[in-house]
Amino acid sequence: MRKVLMLVSAILLVLAPLAAEIVLNSPNGGEPMTLGQHWMIAWAAPNVTQDVKIVLLKSDNSKFELIKANLKPGSSPYSWTIGQTVAGMAPPGSYKIRVATMDNVQQDVSAGVFSIAAGEPSLKLTSPNGGENWPNGLAKNITWKAKNWSGQVKLELWQNGERKGIIATGVASSPGSYSWKVGQLALTTAGIGAGFKVRVIREYMVGPHSPIPVTPLMDESDSAFSIGLQKPDSEAAKLMGIKVIAPVEGNEFEYGSFAINGQRSIKVPVRWTADNAGPFRFFLHEVGSKPETPIQPLKAPAAEGNQTYGAELVLSTKNTVPGRFYKIHVTSAGNGGYSGKFQLKYKLHEVTLEPAFYDKYYYSYKYYSDQEFTASKGLLKEFPSKPKNARVGFHNSYNTWPNGEWSYTGFLFRSRIVFDLSRFAKLKGSFKEAKLIVQQNEFHHNPGIDPADCLVSVYVLAEPWSGGGGDAFFAIPGNLIQQFPNGTPNNFDIPDWCKAWADGASPNYGLLFVGGMEKMNHDKLFHISYYQVFLKIQFQEE
DSSP: OHHHHHHHHHHHHHHOOOOOOOEEEESOSOOEEETTSEEEEEEEOTTOOSOEEEEEEETTSOEEEEEEEEEOTTOOOEEEETTEETTEEOOSEEEEEEEEETTSSSEEEOSSOEEEEOOOOEEEEEESOSSOEEETTSEEEEEEEEESOOSEEEEEEEETTEEEEEEEEEEESSSOEEEEETTBOSSSBOOSEEEEEEEEEEOOEEOSSSEEOOOOOEEEOSSOEEEEOOOOHHHHHHHTOEEEEESOTTOEEEEOSOEETTEEEEEEEEEEEESSOOOOEEEEEETTOOOEEEEOBSSOOEEEETTEEEEEEEEETTTOOTTOEEEEEEEETTEEEEOOOEEEEEOEEEEEEOOSEEEEEEEEEEEETTEEEEEEEEEOOOOTTSTTOEEEEEEEEEEEOTTSOEEEEEEEEEEEEEOOOGGGTTOOEEEEEEEEEEEEEEEEEOTTOOGGGOEEEEEEESSOOSSOOTTOTTOOOEEEEEEEETTSOEEEEOHHHHHHHHHTSSOOOOEEEEOSOOOOOSSOOEEEEEEEEEEEEEEEEO
């Protein structure tokens, strides 16, 4: 009876419910971030039942702005577009993160500040960008976009690869527009003709003794435009009679799952305004290439009112190359216009998976004076307060008796986790990222254990697992892929295994989590850990 009471007491100690709390794991201070990129905000919220919110704080812990509210306490990690709040983007600077229940009763804050830096500076010319016919001597706006920097730009005019002259210098980079009397240069005029391009160049900052170097930036028209004679208003309207309003600059289109004549295809919606009702012709223009390919729309162009028209064009891998940039050229009665530059690419699947299946196994071994008298193993019942957790660890109980004999009881815990990757089985492509995210929810141990000695091992199972191992409960039929100290979160990549599971090259028997220091000795030691496990995937179709 004495041995039974001690065993029950030890088990109740391990399984005793803990008070609700929130522990922020990341970011926790010192992390360098870049505005607009992504970061996984990770926390643990054992026994928390109320929804939580994520708040961006200033370095002095005062509130900057809310990032996200009404999240489930177990929904960690949260993919954050760095700097994004409900009110817009935060400026570069030093910040902290607070994760709290909606009533702020339970909360945790980054231990230190992390830094958000501005993104890489860029400069992009947007007009004239190719295909325009600007009347000589009329005022037209040269436009560009300058991101993540401020200063001055210089505008130059080029023709057929040779510089014709300077349009203007010392122009403010923002708001990104300069009114140009078409053809006018600093020392001369360009005259009428074709093959023109405008080039926008970031200028050096001038210091007291010498120029201060800055990141060199330059962009020019994607293709040539022309400078023509001024026309009467009616003729000018006819010359510029077609304006393509979609696709717009920066659009991206993904090859779909449907195919035409065995080719992966994309439906690209095109919209334009015109001062006549057609008929209209469509051409595909690859940026940087002169030839254009005629394209037939799926259906005849539809009038949308107010001299606006629309059609759907089908592009496929037969006449396009993934990753390249294109424009749509719409023509009618000698007039024409180009769409903004857009890119074609294969679909990128980004998803964070929860395990589709969990089970936990226990092993119980009892010894009496060096003689094993009972051993058992089986499926551990799920505890309602700890759903979907990987449980690992061990518990030892050792007793001595007045007659010099002794008894020992040991409990070991292992967990198997399986992710369902069937959605990728029929897709052609590759896993750009398959990161296993392991977050600790709880860690219990007595003072006799150094957590650094309790390495958690993760195995890819090579055969079906049913609490297996036979009589030798240490046996694990699988491949060790990672070890990390118990009581710490850990992330690691397994793209090759995900590919093998998705392709069917290797059966998906799952991952086995095993606690460290699985041994039986005469010490009354225990450590129990609970982990939540996710699989973050980026799958690029090809």
